[in-house]
Amino acid sequence: MLRNPELRTKPLGIQQKNIVVTCNYVARERGISKLSYIKDAEKKCPDIVLVNGEDLTHYREMSYKITNFLLKYTPKVERLGFDENFLDVSDMVRTRLNDPSTKEEVKGHIYGQGQKDDADSCTCGCHARLTVGTQIAADIRSALQEELGISCCAGIAWNKLLSKLVAGTHKPNQQTVLFPEHTFELMLSLEAVRAIPGIGHSTAKRLASLGIQTISQLQEVDQSVLTGEFGNSMAQTMKLLSCGSDQSPVVTTGQAQSISDEDSFRKCQDVEDVKNRIGGLLDNLLKRLEEDGRLPGIIRLTLRKLDKEGQWSKRESRQCRVPSHVFALGNNKTIAWYCVLSNNKTIQMKMK
């Protein structure tokens, strides 16, 4: 929509292979959901505009533009995927509170109540700090809109878990603050344990085997029951999360730890074809490596096979170290063959 503003008012979907991986809010109002099949989406919404999004270059570049923009406010910026960032603004809050011109006004929504007044039961100053937090969020979101043309949601709270959860309560392009009195309310509004970030489908399944499906069940279950299935550390963490407690700090993300390029290799029988496709992935990777400026220490190939019935199997990977002389030669294909030969295996499909 940034590159083609005419699409703003139209139902828009981003397509990768057979799937609408994401879509704008116009499309969502028409009943399109993320990760739906193209067929279903077109059935519901025949005039949906589809843009191919298999090449993530543009999204990655904008993603880093946004993170770098946020880094002008504080060095404590942690990326989560391509489109979310955590900011620890504690220092900014302290500075603003020392400024006599700072007001008491809350910007945006307050979670769990119409107005803010009953609130001042705290003696620790958290309400004042969170209020300043809403002002900082409003300032940053407004500047982001002005300078990069990006709208977004924000959640203001005292830990990452709660800020993420409360950010999702007013969408799109709005912000919400959580005051401590309403923590329990927010956690219980979630219902399923799966809604807690960090509890994915696998952990949810294991919890279900213990008879735990809702947040309140997780809050009330005896520690020892969890410890039996997950071990002490995980059990402790999950109990805390269920109550809205998250000790994890905002960790500055910095440069990527790895870069990868992949493709689902649809209908690839021919060996020649496979070689070409892997070569293409490698070329893209080398371009990105050059822009990055660093040299890789390791290269890894990842693959998934298709069985007779067209079912995907689990991922398999092979990796090896890349000596720097490989790059001194400046020879593209050398690297992939170095990897393949040094492992003495034939590897097709996916490459990381």
Place this chain on the structure above:
DNA sequence: GTGGATGAG
């Protein structure tokens, strides 16, 4: 260090 599992958007 390697390779699989898991989880995030």
Place this chain on the structure above:
DNA sequence: CATTCTCATCCAC
């Protein structure tokens, strides 16, 4: 359920 195309972390070996 994954499906797409990434990126990160954890853990057994």
